[in-house]
Amino acid sequence: MxxxxxxxxxxxxxxxxxxxxxxxxxxxxxxxxxxNSAARKLAKNEYNTIGLLLSDVKGDFFSVLVSEIEKDAREAGFDLLISINRDGNKMNGANSFPIGPQNTDGMIIFADCASDNDLKYFYFNRYPVVLICRTAPPEINMPSVGVENFNASLNIVRHLIEIHNRRKIVFLRGLATHEDSLTRELGYKSALSEKNISYNPALVADGNFERECAYQSIKKIINKKISFDAVFASDDEAAIGAMAALADECIVIPGEVSLVSFDDQPIAPFLNPPLTTVRAPFGQVGGKAVEILLKLINHQSVDKITVIPSELIIRHSCGC
Incomplete structure (x- = not known):
């Protein structure tokens, strides 16, 4: 036989x-x-596992994102395999990285953890990938999920100008390689232009989504005696660093300087003063990414770009 x-x-x-x-x-x-069902799946390149490629796992942002992705994957009968690419090194073909077609059915990739060439490699080899917090190169039809950044940033800066009469607004940008950071900066610039406020590059500094970086940037602006009456931090971590720098200089929030941000991490309402920020529902982003990836694995059609609405959360740090 x-x-x-x-x-x-x-x-x-x-x-x-x-x-x-x-x-x-x-x-x-x-x-x-x-x-052996596992051996059969291996022979068929079916692993019942999805991959998640991140730049870090520390902090509330990643905690919320990973928790939702793991929960939704588990409920769908999939395990989650996570790899961290902290130093920004890009993959050079799928098999050079710990996760990929060799051990997962598909992958969710955060921001700039993979290069455009890596994404093209996956796409042309028909490996399912969903991007979060970035979009794919225009020549490939790879789906992405993110939050609404431009209008949310535009509206929070409008709020500072229209409601609190702030006109010298510092912007603490995020990482230069992050699409979210670049789009939030465009929203900031557009709000200034709309209100006939000249863009001043001296008021734009690095925040890098980090407390320490934002702290040092605000200290440098103060030490240079550059006048400002508000700070828009590109995320809550940077806002916390800015808050500490202002406190060190005995600058009162919001009496002397308004402070606003982006993300709405769980700590935001408990800061002193409570932080006005944009609520970016990254849990929903993670859940939607899993939903889309499972459709790709099952050869179903999906939208190329999915944008989850953001919401302005007014608290006291802006002056309200």
């Missing part, structure tokens, strides 16, 4: 005669043979 015939019987891929089936089953019973 051929191996192919035994395989057809065990995997139910094609019918076999009654006599052959009984013979194979008798041999299996005699040998106490149990089909």
């Amino acid at each position: 051929s191996i192919a015939t035994v395989s057809r019987y065990i995997n139910k891929t094609a019918p076999v005669s009654k006599d052959v089936a009984e013979s194979i089953q008798a041999s299996m019973d005699e040998l106490d043979f149990i089909p």
Whole structure:
């Protein structure tokens, strides 16, 4: 009896005669043979596992994102395999990185953790990928999920100008390689232009989504005696650093300087003063990314770009 015939019987891929089936089953019973489902999936390149490529896992932002992705993957019957690319090194082909087509059915990639060439490699090799907090190169039809950044940033800067009469607004930008950071800066610039306020590059500094970087940037602006009456931090971590720098210089928030931000991390309402910020629902982003990835794995069509609405949360740090 051929191996192919035994395989057809065990995997139910094609019918076999009654006599052959009984013979194979008798041999299996005699040998106490149990089909290995994991081996079958491996042979078919089916792992019931999705990958998640991140730049970090520290902080509330990543905690919320990973928690939602893991929960939704588990509920769909998939394990989650996470890899961290902290130093920004890009993959050079799927098999050079710990996760990819060799051990997962598809992958969610955060921001700039993979280069455009990496994404093209995956796309042209028909490996399912969903991007979060970035969009794909225009020549490939790879889906992405993110929050609304431009209008949210535009509106929070409008709020500072229209409601609190702030006109010398510092912007603490995020990482230069992050699409979210660049889009938030465009929103900031557009709000200034709309209100006929000249853009002043001296009021734009690095925040890099980090407390320490934002702290040092605000200290430098103060030490240079550059006048400002508000700070828009590109995320809550940078806002916390800015808040500490202002406190060190005995600058009162919001009496002397308004402070606003982006993300609405769980700590935001408990800061002193409570932080006015844009609520960016990254839990929903993670859940939607899993939903889209599972559709890709099952060869279903999906939208190329999905944008989750953001919401301005007014608290006291702006002056309200």
